[in-house]
Amino acid sequence: MMKRSEIRENVFRLVFCGDFHGMDELPVQVDRYFEEVSMPDEETGFCQFSEEEQAVITERFNQIKERVPELDAKIDEVAMGWKTNRMGKAELAILRLAVYEMLYDDEVPVKVAINEAVELAKKYGGEDASSFVNGILAKLA
Numbered sequence: 001m002m003k004r005s006e007i008r009e010n011v012f013r014l015v016f017c018g019d020f021h022g023m024d025e026l027p028v029q030v031d032r033y034f035e036e037v038s039m040p041d042e043e044t045g046f047c048q049f050s051e052e053e054q055a056v057i058t059e060r061f062n063q064i065k066e067r068v069p070e071l072d073a074k075i076d077e078v079a080m081g082w083k084t085n086r087m088g089k090a091e092l093a094i095l096r097l098a099v100y101e102m103l104y105d106d107e108v109p110v111k112v113a114i115n116e117a118v119e120l121a122k123k124y125g126g127e128d129a130s131s132f133v134n135g136i137l138a139k140l141a
Contacts, residue, residue: 014061016093078139090124
């Protein structure tokens with residue numbers, strides 16, 4: 001079974017990719033994502049995702065995509081001088097995921113949502129991404 005952080009990272013990747021496609025294309029893009037990432041391991045023959053994990057990741061992605069206008073409005077409220085339309089795509093996807101977790105996921109403590117977002121920003125964002133993401137989420141918290 002995947003760790004929560006691994007599931008979160010895959011949700012982030014889908015949220016990031018979702019910004020490059022129209023809403024009508026998203027189901028096909030999600031299927032393609034799992035096809036690409038779920039190639040059977042050459043040594044073990046096992047796929048990276050179980051059906052249950054795919055369902056969890058897809059459901060979380062869909063919940064975030066449905067709330068993008070609301071999530072962006074919350075981010076815009078606290079991001080002084082940085083509206084969402086000016087942010088880097090990776091940072092914005094990380095923020096959307098974290099704000100979603102902070103507002104709608106009772107299983108994820110706010111501190112964990114912020115910590116995980118900062119880690120994703122270090123891995124996927126620009127040079128100052130982790131402090132940028134941390135600052136916005138701290139204001140929101």
